[in-house]
Amino acid sequence: MGRDWNGKDKIVKHAALLLPLALAFAPYCATAATDAKTKAPPEAQIPFANHGGVWNWTEGDDDRTIYFEDRSRQWYKATLFAPAVDLPFSQGIRIDAGPGGTLDKWGAIYIGRQRYPFTSFEKVAGPPVRAKNAKADKAAKDAKDAPAKAN
Secondary structure (H helix, E strand, C coil): CCCCCHHHHHHHHHHHHHHHHHHHHHHHHHHHHHHHHHHCCCCCCECCHHHCCEEEEEECCCCCEEEEEECCCCEEEEEECCCCCCHHHCCCCEEECCCCCCECCCCEEEECCEEEEEEEEEEECCCCCCHHHHHHHHHHHHHHHHHHHHC
8 A cells, every 4th residue: 555656756757857057047037127126217197187187398409308397396308109280389288197187108298189199108307498598598697797798
């Protein structure tokens, strides 16, 4: 009345064959998991965007960029999937924040009837200074310094 050990012997043989293979790939798996953790920045999002979460918005330098400011005065940059030629001339936009009301990389804007989905949505320090404002500031500074140079 002996026990049947044939099934357990096969398991031990297979484990003995797979153990060196598993040990050989262990360092690669550990570095891949570490790289995935270190490279993934936190996803930018504006909660309650459809209920006052977005405080302000402005267009970027091109027709594919728009900047949003949330209630806590943090700025976000959204890159549009397609160029929005009406963006520089629009007085208002509609925000498509999805069913959860959170504006993130899956969001979109409407200009008129046209929907423009985002390709990226990231937190930034603020919108860039516009070139025409920089020229006006330089002209004002030059005008201010001109009387000092004449004396």
